[in-house]
Amino acid sequence: MKQKNINEPHYYSDRLRTKLNMLHSAPAAIFEAPSGYGKTTAVRDFLERELPKDTPVYWFTAAEELPTAGFRRLCGEINKIDGAAGERLLKIELPNAANVGEACDAFRSVRCGQESYFVIDNYQILQDFLLPPFFSALIEHGIDGLHIIIISQILNKNFRSILSSRGVLHITSADLRLDSEDICRYFKAAGAGISANDAKSLAQYTEGWIIAVFLQFCTFRETGTLSDTSGIMMLMEQIVWDVLTEEQKTFLLLVSAFDVINVPRACRLLDCETLPEYALKSLENPFIRYDPAERRYELHGIMSEMLVLKRAERGADFENACLLKAGDCCRDEGMTDKALSFYVQVKDYERMLSIDFSQLLLAEIGNTPFEKIALDIAMNCPADLKRRHLFSMLRVAWALLMFSMTEAFDGLMAEIQVMLTSCRDADRSWLLGEWTLLSSFKAYPHLAKMTVIVREAAGYFNGKCSRVILPTIPWCFGEFSPFAVFHTTPGEADREADALEEYLAVYSKLTNGSGAGADVLFRAELAFLRGNLTDAEILTYQAITLAESSQQSMVHLRSTHQLAEIALQKMDLVGWQNAIRSMERAASYAAQNTFVTRLNIDILRGILLNEMHEQQKVAEWLQKGDFSGRRTLPAIVFSARFVYFSFLMQQGEFTKLVGISQAYLASLKEDLTPFSTMLFYLTFAAGYTAVGNIAKAAEYIEYAADRAFPDGLIMSFASFSARHDAVTEMLINNKYPALLEKYQQVKARFVSGKEELRRALHSGDFPSDLTAREYEVAKLAAEGLRNSEIAERLFVTESTVRAHLRVVFQKLEIDRRAKLMEILR
DSSP: OOOOSOOOOOOOOHHHHHHHHGGGTOSEEEEEOOTTSOHHHHHHHHHHHHSOTTOOEEEEEOOSSOHHHHHHHHHHHHHHHOHHHHHHHHHHOSOOTTTHHHHHHHHHTOOOSSOEEEEEEOHHHHTTTSOHHHHHHHHTOOOTTEEEEEEESOOOHHHHHHHHTSOOEEEEHHHHOOOHHHHHHHHHHTTOOOOHHHHHHHHHHHTTOHHHHHHHHHHHHHHSSOOSOOOHHHHHIIIIITTSOHHHHHHHHHTTTOSEEOHHHHHHHHTOSSOOHHHHHHTOBTTEEEETTTTEEEEOHHHHHHHHHHHHHTOHHHHHHHHHHHHHHHHHTTOHHHHHHHHHHHTOHHHHHHSOOTTOTTSEETTEEHHHHHHHHHHHSOHHHHHHTHHHHHHHHHHHHHTTOHHHHHHHHHHHHHHHHTOOOTTHHHHHHHHHHHHGGGGTTOHHHHHHHHHHHHHHHTTOOOSSSOTTSOGGGGOOOHHHHHOOSTTOHHHHHHHHHHHHHHHHHHTTSTTTTHHHHHHHHHHHHTTOHHHHHHHHHHHHHHHHHHTOHHHHHHHHHHHHHHHHHTTOHHHHHHHHHHGGGGGGSTTOOSHHHHHHHHHHHHHHHHHTTOGGGSOHHHHHTOOTTSOOOHHHHHHHHHHHHHHHHHHTOHHHHHHHHHHHHHHOSSOOOHHHHHHHHHHHHHHHHHTTOHHHHHHHHHHHHHHHGGGTOOHHHHHTHHHHHHHHHHHHHHHOGGGHHHHHHHHHHHHHHHHHHHHHHHTTOSSTTOOHHHHHHHHHHHTTOOHHHHHHHHTSOHHHHHHHHHHHHHHHTOOSHHHHHHHHO
């Protein structure tokens, strides 16, 4: 790319040069600073000047694009280093909670034949979708001969916490900043000396920010004096903006919505087939870098900021036209979420409703949660546009319902109902079916009433499936336990199991598999709560199979959680650990790695960790119990509160637990379901027992028992036996004597299983220095499973299993499986 004829002296302070020289020996390095600190330039200069000419350098620059596309490009660069590892990563595809371990293993398998450098620029874009474990794999890769350099603006706290705990070369804005002596040397090196006082003044108001110093240098070269303007944007305007023609300015403002542009995108924005010469010339700018490998232009962050300001100066009409052009361009490129974000800024309801946003209901559009966009559409979109886009309006209604915006949902549904009476659309019957299906949730969670309505809806669909309620949206509003939701009447659990099966037979068919397996999971939960482990385990595996067939994350997640609970009572350490890890597989389904799934994984892990007295490992947001500033669903908040109350109990904060319990129960606006009542009251009873109020504890335990024992639900009482066993046993003996023997059996099994599992977890029972994952693989191999079976059980590849076994054999100093069986069996 041709540059403006500006001499750009690249000056580096002595302290920065010292750190740059450490790149020769550092396996990994992080350049982290805001835009304008010269991070990329410093790395490029080092690689060009300090390395032998034949040293391979691989450079990847992240861009605003679909995450899958960005990851494929990253794999393409890795493929240049090691084709086998690159292909493995491409097959794994974008890492998610379920396969990130395998992706890390694939990356660590990279082999390079000579000293090489791999640069990942603009990493701050990747941190939104590339999970922290993969970041750890990058900075702790252990690949001989490979140096990884990550260039990023400020990392988020998850990545920074990883960075702070590793011995990685970390170059920050403090290293890149220039002091007054540096500024003097910088100007002098370019043949334009300034006084020490001027340098000191310049250092004060630029704070050593290299881009600001550079702009002042440009002014000084042209005028012989320093600018009296300390504002970076005003300097940019003087040096960069004012020299452009009007056509060039208009073109840059038109593309200003994007940080990265290529010629085809620029042509779409200009509505032309060939990019005009003036446009190409405007891109020849020291603040716009051309990437010849990707054939695209990357706007410096400061340049983008200036263009946004200049775009706004031309008035709302011009700015809106630019944003709509950008939205149309994203829509044509398949970037639906980006397109919607531009349309939202302009409030162009016609374009917003023309998008199929059924997969975006749980997304954040720009910085705005979709439910806020849905509420705005419902309240402010003109009626004639709503009438022309009824499918989209029904999706809006579905979003409002999910986030419990009941009043807005009711109002919109009434509005749509009126529109449907005069609808002449060829899909009128289908639309009526969608409206009726949504209406069924007014009866939620009463299955008999809901079933009547969904059967009515089925009559309108004529064999078609819903375009509004999709199986990719977490079933049951993010509530993972069908038993907690649909068990509404004590003593009726078996009848409710039949009712849920009858309901789902219709509902799942209409929604192409939504909720598949939930009826079997309900029966599995019921069997488990009654203490019937064999039946529970069989049904749980059946539920997982059905959930996987329709990719139902919530059913899969709760089922694997229940396998962990069963493994506890079977004293099966490997099974318990494997179930915890397998919960993450629920996030691997397409479009379901959402905040709903991630929060529920935290919650279910929190339940297990509290149970095993590992409460310090519970997610921080659950330990704090403050959910007000976190995007969530009402059902998730309910479950999260239970984990928080359990955390207080395990921490021994009983007075706090009692105080909060009273306030919480008083704040409830509707009755809890029987199962939820049982769990909360048993938890609160533990608090009252600990503070010596046995009478109140007994009252709560009896209240919980009256909702649980008519269905024989004794498991939860067994799990709380260490907290209030005497009161529980006396109550059962006096009021429910038929359950006493079963309760004692289940309690004994639970207590022994829990203690054995805790002992194994804390006593370092892993032979030699095996990691938990190596022990899992070794234990399964010792049980006689083949590599393929182990891989299937642990959701990894056979090559990963073989790699783990090689390490196990080395650590245990054995050479075959027979000896492994002797050690571990």
